[in-house]
Amino acid sequence: MVLNVSWLSAVRRLRNTPPGYLAAAGALLLAVGLRWAVDPYVTVPFITLFPAIIAAALIGGRTAGIAVAVIGGVCSWLLWLEPRYSLVKGNGASSYFNAVAYVITSAILLVLVRYLNKALDELEQERDRANHLFSELQHRTANVMQNVSALLRTGMARVKHDPIATDILKTAQSRFDAMANIHRRLYEPQSAGMSNQVLLQDLCTEYLQALGSTAEVQVIADEKPLDHRKMFSLCVLLTELIMNSSKHAFPLIPGGVIYIWLTEREGIFKLDYADNGPGLPKGFSFEGPSLGGRIMEGLAAQLGGKLIPLTGGPGARFELQFPA
Numbered sequence: 001m002v003l004n005v006s007w008l009s010a011v012r013r014l015r016n017t018p019p020g021y022l023a024a025a026g027a028l029l030l031a032v033g034l035r036w037a038v039d040p041y042v043t044v045p046f047i048t049l050f051p052a053i054i055a056a057a058l059i060g061g062r063t064a065g066i067a068v069a070v071i072g073g074v075c076s077w078l079l080w081l082e083p084r085y086s087l088v089k090g091n092g093a094s095s096y097f098n099a100v101a102y103v104i105t106s107a108i109l110l111v112l113v114r115y116l117n118k119a120l121d122e123l124e125q126e127r128d129r130a131n132h133l134f135s136e137l138q139h140r141t142a143n144v145m146q147n148v149s150a151l152l153r154t155g156m157a158r159v160k161h162d163p164i165a166t167d168i169l170k171t172a173q174s175r176f177d178a179m180a181n182i183h184r185r186l187y188e189p190q191s192a193g194m195s196n197q198v199l200l201q202d203l204c205t206e207y208l209q210a211l212g213s214t215a216e217v218q219v220i221a222d223e224k225p226l227d228h229r230k231m232f233s234l235c236v237l238l239t240e241l242i243m244n245s246s247k248h249a250f251p252l253i254p255g256g257v258i259y260i261w262l263t264e265r266e267g268i269f270k271l272d273y274a275d276n277g278p279g280l281p282k283g284f285s286f287e288g289p290s291l292g293g294r295i296m297e298g299l300a301a302q303l304g305g306k307l308i309p310l311t312g313g314p315g316a317r318f319e320l321q322f323p324a
Contacts, residue, residue: 009124012117015061024060027052028068032075045080046073046102053106057113065113069106073099171243171292178207178239186228186235196221196262199231200238204260207239213246215256215275224264224324230303234262234271237299237307240292241273241318249277249316264324271320280311 014020031052035042049072057065078085081095159165185203201219208215226234242258250256253276261272286293286309300307305322 008120011059012120014059015117016063020060021064024056024064024068027055027059028072031072032079035076035080039080045076045098046105049073049076049102050105050109053109054113057110058117062110062114062117065110069110073102073106076102174211174243175239177210179236181206181210182232182235182239186232195223196226197223200235200260200262203235204238204242204258207242208246208258211243211246213250213256215246215250215258217242217258217260219260219262221260221262222264224269226269226324230322233299233302237271237296237303237320238273240296240299244292245275245277245316249275253277267324269322269324271318271322273316273318273320275315277315279314280309280316282311284309284311 014023028049031048035045035048038048049069052072053065053069056068060068077095077099078087081098159169182203185199197219200221201217204217204219208217238260245256245258255276257276259272259274261270263270263272286297286307296307300320300322303320303322305320308319310317310319
């Protein structure tokens with residue numbers, strides 16, 4: 001996103017408002033007070049006013065910047081040019097040269113800040129436009145997935161006499177529903193500050209409920225951030241694993257539980273998945289006619305790793321390592 005600096009945007013929204021003018025006055029008072037404090041050691045009369053002019057024009061607007069330049073210049077002329085507290089200066093040439101240099105420098109700063117504000121306004125407008133288009137794109141993508149899911153649901157009604165075809169369409173519809181939900185959750189504004197653990201816990205719980213399963217899921221996840229593309233692939237992979245457990249493990253046992261650990265060490269993420277079912281058969285492999293297995297392998301490859309099934313222990317267990 002363009003110019004995603006929230007504090008700068010918030011400050012610039014004060015332009016041409018009473019709080020903005022108050023901030024400009026504060027900048028002027030601070031500049032004059034600072035110049036007063038360093039008076040015995042600094043001989044340049046206008047030195048502390050230049051940052052105040054920039055801050056006033058940036059926060060309060062062009063009028064506030066001009067006011068700070070004029071008032072600050074008069075204060076400096078009276079207070080720090082000899083003879084002090086007089087409009088008429090004895091060493092005229094030097095004093096008037098300093099005053100002219102101050103006026104020119106202040107004018108240049110005000111013009112530069114004006115063009116800076118204009119450029120920032122255009123960038124913020126472009127950012128808002130890009131955010132709107134991005135939001136619209138995500139909304140349309142989720143709608144397309146939901147439409148496909150609805151078409152598959154309609155297809156199931158037409159082939160309900162064929163249990164194999166019905167099961168295939170139901171699985172496909174479940175996958176599209178899961179992807180649409182993941183897509184919506186990852187890109188909605190409320191998920192921006194959500195932790196990995198809360199996000200994965202919510203998504204996995206919702207998917208189990210959508211499958212009609214009474215199993216529970218327990219997620220423990222480190223808070224190292226993942227970009228949206230990898231998080232999307234990871235979430236889809238987890239839905240495939242959950243679907244696998246729901247189909248093959250939990251119908252055989254009461255009280256199904258799924259355990260998910262996502263940890264990060266030195267730039268490498270590790271996903272551990274386990275359920276409390278009967279476990280994987282010896283010699284289990286993703287090579288075969290199973291579409292789910294090929295999907296899981298493809299998703300693991302998208303993440304930059306390889307999904308490893310662990311056999312010989314209680315429950316089905318899978319392990320995946322991939323770079324952050």
